[in-house]
Amino acid sequence: MSKTTTIVREGESCDVTCINPGKVRSLARSLPKASTVERISGIFQIMGDSSRLKILHCLSQGDVCVCDLSAVLGMNVSAVSHQLRLLRALNLVKPKREGRIVYYSLSNQHVGELMKMGLEHEREN
Incomplete structure (x- = not known):
């Protein structure tokens, strides 16, 4: 002791x-x-926006193209692209081009775990 x-x-x-x-x-x-x-602190500041959290949630389900994110979120493509640029700057998401389509995914499992823990925390309260 x-x-x-x-x-x-x-x-x-x-x-x-x-x-x-x-x-x-x-x-x-x-x-x-x-x-x-x-x-x-910068990561949490970027994640503190509801649009970006929705994007991260969608990407936690798998790769999604910018156009599909736009449709799901009810935002125009340029607004979604702007949010993705901010997330990409902190290495939270990564792009993958296939022809004329750009798909985004979470950069690593830690980002998905942060989302999962946030949802679990909210459900417990």
């Missing part, structure tokens, strides 16, 4: 602050680099 040291401080918002120095050190060491946190 770890030893807990309690440090009492008077502050502006709390009368008493309890700090476990061992836990604080452990948590501080476990923090990702600032650049990593910034990149992850």
Whole structure:
């Protein structure tokens, strides 16, 4: 069992602050680099748009062409293409051209897992 040291401080918002120095050190060491946190934050910002989430959901079902995404979402092709460019810039989706048609898919299984976890979290609440 770890030893807990309690440090009492008077502050502006709390009368008493309890700090476990061992836990604080452990948590501080476990923090990702600032650049990593910034990149992850950017991914969540991009995913924070309802149109882009719908696109990612559709792509989690398999490859879909831009025209079909447009029809499913009720958006024009240029608007869907714009959203796909943003998703592509963060490596969340990837294109594949077959003749005159461009199909998009999720870049990797992590993107699909993020979508799946988000849906599961929402269903539990």
